[in-house]
Amino acid sequence: MPERPSSIGTINTALRLDDLVANRTMSREVAETLRRIGRDRRSFAVLAVPRLAGKSTVLRAILAERPPTSPVMTLAEDGQDIDELVKKSTGGYLVIPEITQSAAMPGYIWGDDVRRIFKAAKTGVSLAATLHADGPEDAFTQICQGCGVPDADASKIAFSVHLRSIGRWEEPTRRVVQAVHAIEGVKGGTPKLRLLHQWDERRDEFVSATGDAASGRAGPA
Numbered sequence: 001m002p003e004r005p006s007s008i009g010t011i012n013t014a015l016r017l018d019d020l021v022a023n024r025t026m027s028r029e030v031a032e033t034l035r036r037i038g039r040d041r042r043s044f045a046v047l048a049v050p051r052l053a054g055k056s057t058v059l060r061a062i063l064a065e066r067p068p069t070s071p072v073m074t075l076a077e078d079g080q081d082i083d084e085l086v087k088k089s090t091g092g093y094l095v096i097p098e099i100t101q102s103a104a105m106p107g108y109i110w111g112d113d114v115r116r117i118f119k120a121a122k123t124g125v126s127l128a129a130t131l132h133a134d135g136p137e138d139a140f141t142q143i144c145q146g147c148g149v150p151d152a153d154a155s156k157i158a159f160s161v162h163l164r165s166i167g168r169w170e171e172p173t174r175r176v177v178q179a180v181h182a183i184e185g186v187k188g189g190t191p192k193l194r195l196l197h198q199w200d201e202r203r204d205e206f207v208s209a210t211g212d213a214a215s216g217r218a219g220p221a
Contacts, residue, residue: 014060025054026177027206030197033180034058034161038065041092043127043156047139048163054175055130056097058161063093063128075117076107086120094121096129099142111147118143118153127156136160136181136191144189151186158183160191164199177206 015023017031026034037044044062046055063072070092073085077097085094097107099114109117121127133139139160143149160181167173182194195209 014064015057016064017061020058020061025058025175027197029208030177030180030206033196034062035065037159038062039067041066041070041126042158043121044159044161045128045136045139045157046130046161046163047133047135048130048165049132049134051132052172053163053165055163058163058177059095059128059130062161063095066092074107075109076105082113082116082120086117086122086125089126090124093126093128096127099129099131099147101146114143114147115149115153118149118156121153121156129157133162135162135179136183136193140186140189140191144186151189154186154189154191155183160193 017026017035020026021028021031036042046059046062048055066072071089072093072095073079073089074095075082075085075097078088079085094117095107096109096114096117097105099110100108101110102108103110117127131139131142133142140154143157144151144154160179160183161177162179162181164176164178165172165174166176176199177197178199179195180197181191182196184192184194186192197209198207199205200207
């Protein structure tokens, strides 16, 4: 059975972005980008292929950066009525714990429920979700082709954060942010991507979109 994700309600005591810089999950520059996403209440998705890659941890760390008055409503944790959750999340975030065909845990949804949430999320409601996906193209294939979300609704996701687990997935020795992309629209189920940050495995450096090292060696300076 999949590991039950920690409650989104624990975001005030969970690892913060600075903690994830200190443990070499990301650079300070990556953290600053993710901090702006949360503070600006932009919609985002956190992606990784294996379990235990840190998707919920990074999602909570971004949500912790939102304005203090911005609400966070989580599907299943805060109820199942999508219309009511959308209403209560106005000015903040509506969280989908995972978009997946496996309904192994509360809040794990697919198909019609995903379409309903993306359609119902109007101006003032930001979305945050996790997926088991090997990059943003795979994620949008699942969202658009798998769940039938129209391009216009899928375009509400403005950023993707792709994580990688190092070592055996059951006991990873490290987790890293492999890439951060801005999503500049979706056409035919394919996202238009703009790379912001990526991890250079050979040099163990986080690199900015300009090709310059964003922070030198990974970890605190």
